[in-house]
Amino acid sequence: MTQAANADTDRVSTASSDHGTHHAPRGPVVRLLQALALVLVFAVLYFTAKLTPAFEGSFGVIAAIGFLLLAGMLAAELFEMVGLPHLTAYIVVGVVAGPYVLHLVDHETVIRLQAVNTLALALIALAGGAELRIDLLRPLVGSLSIATAIQCAIGTLGMAALFFACSGFLPFTQGLPFRALCGVALLWGVLAIVRSPSATLGILAQLRPEGPLARFSLAFVMSSDIVSAILLTLGMAVARPLIEPGAGFSFSDVGALGHEILGSITLGTTLGLLLALYLWLVSGQLLLVLIALGFGLTEGLRYLHFDPLLAFLIAGFVVANLSSQGDKLLRAIEQTGSLVFVVFFATAGAHLDLLLLQKLWPVALVLCGTRAAITWFAHRIGSRLANDPPIVRRWGWAPLVSQAGLALGMAAVIEHAFPGFGPGFRALAIATVAINEMAGPVLFKLALDRSGEVPKG
Amino acid sequence: MSAMVLLLGMLVVAYLGSLLLSGRVVRGYGLPSGSEWLMLGFVLGPALLGVASESALRSFEPLAGISMGWIALVLGAEYGYAGERRVTLRGFWLGVSFALASAGLTGAAVYAVARYLAHFSAFDAALIAAGMGLSSCETARYAVRWASARSTAQGPIHALLEDMADSDEVVPLVGVGVSFAFAPSSAAIVPLTAAAWIGIAAGLGVALGLTCAMLLRGMHRARDAWPVLVGAALLGTGVAWRLGLAPLTVMFVMGVVLSLGSRHGPELRRMLARTEPAVLLPTLLLAGGLVRFETHTPFLLVLGAGVLARCLVRGLLGSALAGASETPSRMRVPLALGFLSTGALTTLIGLGFAFRFRGPIGDLVLACAFTISVVGELVGPLSLSRALSQGDQPLEDNEPAAPAEESAA
Numbered sequence: 045m046t047q048a049a050n051a052d053t054d055r056v057s058t059a060s061s062d063h064g065t066h067h068a069p070r071g072p073v074v075r076l077l078q079a080l081a082l083v084l085v086f087a088v089l090y091f092t093a094k095l096t097p098a099f100e101g102s103f104g105v106i107a108a109i110g111f112l113l114l115a116g117m118l119a120a121e122l123f124e125m126v127g128l129p130h131l132t133a134y135i136v137v138g139v140v141a142g143p144y145v146l147h148l149v150d151h152e153t154v155i156r157l158q159a160v161n162t163l164a165l166a167l168i169a170l171a172g173g174a175e176l177r178i179d180l181l182r183p184l185v186g187s188l189s190i191a192t193a194i195q196c197a198i199g200t201l202g203m204a205a206l207f208f209a210c211s212g213f214l215p216f217t218q219g220l221p222f223r224a225l226c227g228v229a230l231l232w233g234v235l236a237i238v239r240s241p242s243a244t245l246g247i248l249a250q251l252r253p254e255g256p257l258a259r260f261s262l263a264f265v266m267s268s269d270i271v272s273a274i275l276l277t278l279g280m281a282v283a284r285p286l287i288e289p290g291a292g293f294s295f296s297d298v299g300a301l302g303h304e305i306l307g308s309i310t311l312g313t314t315l316g317l318l319l320a321l322y323l324w325l326v327s328g329q330l331l332l333v334l335i336a337l338g339f340g341l342t343e344g345l346r347y348l349h350f351d352p353l354l355a356f357l358i359a360g361f362v363v364a365n366l367s368s369q370g371d372k373l374l375r376a377i378e379q380t381g382s383l384v385f386v387v388f389f390a391t392a393g394a395h396l397d398l399l400l401l402q403k404l405w406p407v408a409l410v411l412c413g414t415r416a417a418i419t420w421f422a423h424r425i426g427s428r429l430a431n432d433p434p435i436v437r438r439w440g441w442a443p444l445v446s447q448a449g450l451a452l453g454m455a456a457v458i459e460h461a462f463p464g465f466g467p468g469f470r471a472l473a474i475a476t477v478a479i480n481e482m483a484g485p486v487l488f489k490l491a492l493d494r495s496g497e498v499p500k501g
Numbered sequence: 502m503s504a505m506v507l508l509l510g511m512l513v514v515a516y517l518g519s520l521l522l523s524g525r526v527v528r529g530y531g532l533p534s535g536s537e538w539l540m541l542g543f544v545l546g547p548a549l550l551g552v553a554s555e556s557a558l559r560s561f562e563p564l565a566g567i568s569m570g571w572i573a574l575v576l577g578a579e580y581g582y583a584g585e586r587r588v589t590l591r592g593f594w595l596g597v598s599f600a601l602a603s604a605g606l607t608g609a610a611v612y613a614v615a616r617y618l619a620h621f622s623a624f625d626a627a628l629i630a631a632g633m634g635l636s637s638c639e640t641a642r643y644a645v646r647w648a649s650a651r652s653t654a655q656g657p658i659h660a661l662l663e664d665m666a667d668s669d670e671v672v673p674l675v676g677v678g679v680s681f682a683f684a685p686s687s688a689a690i691v692p693l694t695a696a697a698w699i700g701i702a703a704g705l706g707v708a709l710g711l712t713c714a715m716l717l718r719g720m721h722r723a724r725d726a727w728p729v730l731v732g733a734a735l736l737g738t739g740v741a742w743r744l745g746l747a748p749l750t751v752m753f754v755m756g757v758v759l760s761l762g763s764r765h766g767p768e769l770r771r772m773l774a775r776t777e778p779a780v781l782l783p784t785l786l787l788a789g790g791l792v793r794f795e796t797h798t799p800f801l802l803v804l805g806a807g808v809l810a811r812c813l814v815r816g817l818l819g820s821a822l823a824g825a826s827e828t829p830s831r832m833r834v835p836l837a838l839g840f841l842s843t844g845a846l847t848t849l850i851g852l853g854f855a856f857r858f859r860g861p862i863g864d865l866v867l868a869c870a871f872t873i874s875v876v877g878e879l880v881g882p883l884s885l886s887r888a889l890s891q892g893d894q895p896l897e898d899n900e901p902a903a904p905a906e907e908s909a910a
Contacts, residue, residue, distance in 0.1 A: 074715075074718070077715050078715070078716070081712045081715055081716065084708055084712060085712065085736070088705065088708065088709075088736065088740060089736070089740070092740045092743055092744060095689050095690065095691055095744060096686060096688040096689050096690070096743050096744060097690060101742075101743075102562065102563035102566075103563060103566060103738070103739045103742035103743050104739065104743055105563070105739070106563055106566065106567060106735050106738055106739035106742070107735070107736055107738075107739025107740045107742075107743055108739070109732075109735050109739070110731075110732050110733065110734065110735025110736030110737065110738070110739055110740075111732075111736050111739075112732075113728055113729075113731060113732030113735065113736075114712070114729065114732035114733055114736055116732075117716065117728055117729060117732065118716065121716075332779065336513075379727065383727060383728050383731050383732075386728060386732075
């Protein structure tokens, strides 16, 4: 889980870049100026890259971060005109500037930018936890439990079956015996039910919706992080004897997972209490405190083999529910996060392997399309059983389509655990995540727009 | 010491800085320009105790580079303002002339010693002279505010000094851009003239400033501007370093354009000013850690020449100014000594040269900046304070100077 989480390029808080930003109405002249400014920003980096093609050094990374921030914000303003989410704009800027299109931000820079993710993930998890208020969650417990159970069961089995059916078209499954194929399909099924808290929270941050759909989405997606981690561990424990004939079922992974989860919860609770105390007693200089926590504590938690995301999630939850400092924390994260999250998503865009997607897109498209359909079907059943409000019944599946870094992190864990078919498996995962990452936020924004939960103006 | 521990240490320093420095001018504790942090860095650095290794310190160069750019942006946004009021034209011209004369005379003395006694090549000697001249020509804003906070009188001399201190940054900040333009980056594949590089630096600053102003135009609240400001600052700083330009110049120009072009100008200035202490202290600490004193004769000769020339030139110019402005005679000596005070900009110029020109040139300029900062800090603000409290008359007809808290806190 830690490994998966470490590699995660997922999540954002509701306190994201757009959070609380107040804009004046935009006229055509302002839009034109914004488009010109976007071109100018691209031109600055383009000509810099042309003038100094062989430059190597950290200042290239700094320029890249600045570029992604500025261009991401400008593109988000322009994407608003066609109703696309800001998050999509950030990703598109990353893709266009990234190593596969304009090459303004090269591979090495993209990898070095992953350091920003450490901070972003901590902030996302903190904000996510702080958004989960007990009073809001209590009425949703039944609905969430049913939805989680149904999505896990139907999603895993349905996607495993589909993977099995498509295995003839996948080079890395050729020659695998039936039992092993079942094991690989099971792992794919588990991977398919991983969601993207970042995308969900990013959209919520931009639109600031109020209503049952927004509450359901937030609660489901944040809790799915823990569920996904548990299922991955169990799935790998079950799949291993199927894939490797000599191997037996081992509880050691489950034990390690238990240690990791309990340790993370304990440390997260302590951190939350300390943070609440700080907010109550001092409350100043929160930007620096959050940066120090994001970088320093994440390193410490990784060293202890705990899950930083879970720990920060719990910390945020504790601050919001066991103290009166939740709003203060969210405001502080809003200020810090507004910088970090744009870079975070733009980096995710730059990280998309377009060459791989070009190669695998037919199979990936089938897998993604069917996954969305299975998600919709499972949600219909779940929401009927849970007697959800009509708006959740109709649109509650939309926030579950996005996938991003968490899924990629888990694919990396599977690749590491099963080196035989792992690289091919991960490549396919990257291709499908790329599609889900682009399509999911658009679907969720559409759902929120249609649900009427987005405040007017 | 690992980079992560060092990072956390710097964050702690930044935390303390933002808590303490914001109140130092008002409450009068600590040194006005934070030179104690510079010295602390030197003591902890590889030159003395070796708590942080040079490689660990060097790994923070990008962060220091960003900080330098950010502080230049703050200086640009505040340029021409003493607190909330605009500087007077007289103060502006005096400040600029004083800085130009100071940089020119100090630089000339350093060039002569570096070229003919220390036997540096003409180009290297010119770079060293430029670096030392530029790093020594600033009158610290904080020193003036610190001194005025300790003296009761706030008369015309105080107002003039404040105006000069808030006007003279343009000389080192533009000068460093001109100096860097004569030594373009080796990574650049297209040979351009120095004038072209200067034009690119200025154009980049103007373009980024206008882009920011345009993006901020649609925002109701200036505090929503952080992503835009940080994005532009990082892009400008990164591109400037990459092209071998001076990020200090690019960011200064951007700040000036932004301040002039944005309808949120006053609010932006206040916002940016609040960030300065948190950014400045870790940078000073890092700069102190990177200072290296060589013991060979050419190094010591040039360093001594720089420090001595600076002290003499500033003292003489200060005396001349005191005489010309009909300052009471009891004020003249302390006022002249008061002009020895330096600010963080001195260290930033030194650091900029140290990053851009690795080796003797950078080491010399940084060591000189360090020395004159320490000397200036020990002598300047106290003398200034004495001069102001001894001789300056309270303002009667003049507009009162902005309270120190407004600018610093």
